[in-house]
Amino acid sequence: MEKRLLIVDDEPRITDSFKVIFESRGYRVQTASNGYDAIEVFKQHPFKVVLSDIRMDEMDGIALMHALKQIDTFVQVIFLTGYATIENAANALKQNNAFEYLEKPVNNMNDLCETIDQAKDRYDHEKYQVIQKEKNEKGFAIFKDIFDSMDAAVYVADMQTHELLYANKKLAKALGYDDPLTFEGRKCWQVIQKNQTGPCSFCTNKRLLHPDGTPGASYEWDFCNTLNHRWYTIVDKAIEWYDKRVVRLETAFDITEKKEHEKLFREFEKAIETSKKFESISTLAGGVAHDFNNTLSTVIGNINLAQLSCADNETQKYLKVAEKGIMQAKEISSKLITFAKGGKPVKTKTDIIKLIQQILEKRLDSEEVTYSFESDPIPCYFYADQGQLKMAIENILQNSIESMDGSGRIDVSVKYLEPPQKNPRISIDISDSGCGISREHIDMVFNPYFTTKPFDSRKSKGLGLSIAWSIISRHGGNIHIESTVKKGTTARISLPVFKENGIEKKVEKNHEHQFDAVLDINSVRILVMDDDELILDVISQLLKRLRYEVILALNGNQAMEIFKTAKACEKKIDIALLDYDIKNGLGGIATMEQLIKTDPYIKGILVTGHSDNSEIKRYQDYGFSDMLAKPFSIKQLDQKIQNLMA
Incomplete structure (x- = not known):
């Protein structure tokens, strides 16, 4: 590689002699007799190293060095000076970033050449460092844009000091900040976690490094943040930062909904x-x-x-x-x-508030317990088998009384619930101040003959809660138990009710028979057609979970045979849930057209995975009452069916 050198001195004999010496050693040398000439030469042919006298007329060496560094920040200047200016040269070296100073005359040319080579190496090193830093910062700016566009919280922290070096907008938003710059420079454990006085006990730093301290494999883990209480899948990785530090890059994906x-x-x-x-x-x-x-x-x-x-x-x-x-x-x-068995509930119009008040007065007035009762107005019809419902509530009350050893408090409340887009329900809460149920036992309380009572206890160890569960389940409801040991238990009964608009009309038309057709979902028979057996199985389980009767078909031809057979046996199918796209056999639309020919009153729901199809958008033209797009939830499925049967 060519070695180039600029020599500046106002004594021609010195520049000429140095030129001869350095050229003989392989340098390409240019000379200048003053600072102004040197600047012009430097502009035309930049040099990494300049050898200059300090004391010169018009412009001294220090002024020249400042001028040259304006042109090239990295240029290395070596000063030559006589005894009188050694102190000046030393100051220049110390204050002005000169590379070195040497006394005149130079007695050892080998030392001078070595100094020049070292200056050239320093030039290359400093320039490389700056270029790399600029390149890394430019690259980081690109990554910063990428990180800010990610649907994940991202931050970078020093693995030694835990200082936050970078955080993206998603992290700032997740932690309640407007600008991620707000907490850059602070410790990660101060910002990201709650009530931390030092590094987190679960910090993954040690997992991310090889024994020699170099970056290792990434580490993935799930964690619930202590500040916002949301769940995240976290991927941690040790990387080399643009300033050569080894840092932890953490990417956190919000999985709370999951x-x-x-x-x-x-x-x-x-x-x-x-x-x-x-x-x-x-x-x-x-x-x-x-x-x-x-x-x-x-x-x-x-x-x-x-x-x-x-x-x-x-x-x-x-x-x-x-x-x-x-x-x-x-x-x-x-x-x-x-x-x-319990028998199918014989449901009659029931004043649930009055029924519960009667149960409480009869069951609790004779006990050494205090009780309270409050209720929302119920603006709907409620139909129930009063005898069975009375038994279920009494069984729950009996459990409460026994849990309090005969004395304590029971609070009963009835609430009317009508969330948007959902069927109205009533919630009956029975809360006691008893001994409570441990977490390990709470899932077993409805098991027949399960009890935590001593074997020699005279308290009932029968089927009370099991029977209550069975009765409430047959009424289309459910029971949920919440309990804290030594504090008490709440049994929450949820039961469906029916809006007055519409239900009266049904009753007027055909009295109990027509009312049962609305209320008793077990009488609703649904034909499901799909050529994917896995999907067919899933829909079947969902419908059975909703307590509908289900008949399955893999294609239109099979569906037609089933439909005709059911009609001949007087087992009328109420709703056909038909997949649009069937590979082998009739598809949903063609099947519906055939079903309507057999039974004009059949109600159909078209199921599809591509609802943007223009033919599907016109589902009503083919006799369907509604359309259901995959994937759908059990609530959506139930809502569609309830709407058709209303």
Whole structure:
């Protein structure tokens, strides 16, 4: 690589002699006799190193150095000076960033050449550092734009000091700041977490580095932020920052909705599992109760015969106790039957407020407990089997009384709920000040014969809550338990009610028969057609969870056969839920046209994954009553069906 050198001195003999010496050593040398000439030469042919005298007429070496650095910031100046100006040269080196100073005359040319080479290396190094920094900053500016456009919270922190070096707008917004610059320079643990007095115990810094301190693999984890209480999937990575520091880059994706959906799905699965379990137990309980009653009939019959045959008072006393025990066993059997079958609720128009007041007065007035009751006005019809509902509420009250050892407080409230786009419901809350239920047991309280009461306790250990669950479930409702140990328990019963507009008209037309058609969702028979067996299975489970009767078909031809068979057997299908696009066989529109020919009153819902299709937008032209776009929720599906059946 060519070595170039500019020599500036107002003594020609010095510049000439240096020119000869340096050219003999491979340098390409240019000279100037004063500062102004040197500047002109430098402008035409930039140099990395300049060898200059300090004391010169017109412009001294220090002024020349300042002028040259205006042209090229990185230029390295070596001063040559006589004894009288050594102090000036030293000051220039110290104050003005000169590279070096040497005394005249120069006795060792090798040392001078080595100094020039070092100056050239310094020029290259400083320029490289600045260029790299500018390049990194320019690259970071691009990344900053990218980070700000991401749907994720991003920040960069020093792994030694925990100082925040960068944060994007998403993070600032998530933490309640308008501008991310607000907290740059502060510690990450001060800004991002709550009530931290030092680095977080869960800090991932150590996971991100190799033993030698170099960046390692990324680390992914889920965390609920202590400031905004939202869930994030976090990806941490150690990277080299533009200033060569090793820093932690953290990218946090908000998964709060996902977590909520997962929770709802787990609850949904749990509800299905509970329903399946109760169905299985109900079948068993019904069979056991039947056999049990047969056995009880034999036993009590023989006890009665013994009573008639024996005149001994002592024996009669024992037989009387045995008879009483059999009658108690009969009550248990009756409860098993109620739990197992219970009979379809015979629903009549019910004043729920009056019913609950009567239950409370009859059940609690004789107990050593205080109670309160409050209610919203109920602007809707409420239909229920009063006997069954009374049993369910009494069973829950009994549990509350026993949990308080006979004394305490019970608060009962009835609220009317009518959220937007949802069917109205009433919520009955029964709260006690009892011992409470532990978290590990709360999921088991509806299991038949589950109890935390001592085995020698005289308190009931029967089917109370199981029967309550069964009754409320048959009324289209559910029970949710909330409890805190040593503080008490709340049982929340949720039941559907029906708006007055429309329901009266149904009742007037056909009295109880027509009313049952509206209320009893078990009588709604739905034909579902889809050529994807997985989707078919999912829709089937959703509908069954909603307690509709479901018939499945993989294509239009199969659907038509099922439909005709059902009609011939007088098992009318009420609603057809038809997929638009069927690969093998008739699709949704063609199938609906065929179904209407067989039954003009069939109600159809067109299901599709591409609702922008112009043909689909005109679904009503083909006889469909509504359209449902995939993917859809269980609430949307239920709402569509409820609207059609209203």
